[in-house]
Amino acid sequence: MTDSVVRPAGKRERLSDAAAKVFHEQGVEKTTIADIARAAQVPVGNVYYYFKTKDQLVQAAIGAHARTGQEIITALEQVDGPAERLRALVRGWVEQRELAARFGCPSGTLATELDKRADGLERELADVMRGLLDWIEAQFAALGRTDSRELAVALLAAYQGISLLTNTFRDPAMMAAEGARLERWIDSLVPAT
Known part of the structure; x- marks a missing residue:
């Protein structure tokens, strides 16, 4: 270094x-x-x-969200193996559970708010979120999954959903429990060696 x-x-x-x-x-x-x-x-x-x-x-x-997203992906790329990278992503989300309990997901809450404005900025944020979705899809594809896009959508949707519920109920434990479930789900998708 x-x-x-x-x-x-x-x-x-x-x-x-x-x-x-x-x-x-x-x-x-x-x-x-x-x-x-x-x-x-x-x-x-x-x-x-x-x-x-x-x-x-x-x-x-939105540019700041893009930079943060790229920094997260760059850090995750240092982790060995696609399944471990996906589990690390989930653990990163869970580490932010207190913040999610107070305010929700940073990108998700902004996306919801911008969608009501119809000025085009919502599409810029969608592009930022698409970058993460594409990265998740690539990890599932690296696991040999032919349904990698569907799995990526399911993972990101699970995170957005639990962020909303964690915020709604102000209960960080909900995100911790869902994170553990998502890690088990990822493990179940790894081909046996």
């Missing part, structure tokens, strides 16, 4: 990440530009230098 210099995130990236976080916690409609500036620790006047409208901040938040 090589040494690298880690630079602090620039204002634009900090604002994008803050927008994703605050939109997740408060919703797009309730969030003000001042809320995002405060979360990013940037003077509110500076926000307008990078983003002229709230919709541009929503688009930036």
Whole structure:
């Protein structure tokens, strides 16, 4: 491994990440530009230098979701074997159960909110979620499953569903139990050697 210099995130990236976080916690409609500036620790006047409208901040938040998703996939690619990568994905979701209990899935809740707006941003977020779905499908395909797309949809749907229920009932234990079930399900799909 090589040494690298880690630079602090620039204002634009900090604002994008803050927008994703605050939109997740408060919703797009309730969030003000001042809320995002405060979360990013940037003077509110500076926000307008990078983003002229709230919709541009929503688009930036979608970009932050894309970066986070890619970082997760990159980390999962370091895990040996497709079944273990899928189990690691599930464990990562379960590790976020307290956050899900309070606010739901970051991408899922944003997707639900954007779907009501009909301004095209929902399609951008769908592309981000499709990236994860495609990655999951590739893992099932690597297991030799000819039904890899259906299995990928089932896994992602199970996560989105349990995120909603965990949030609705404010019960992180629900996600932990579903995570354990999903890991057993993944194990049942691994071909015997």
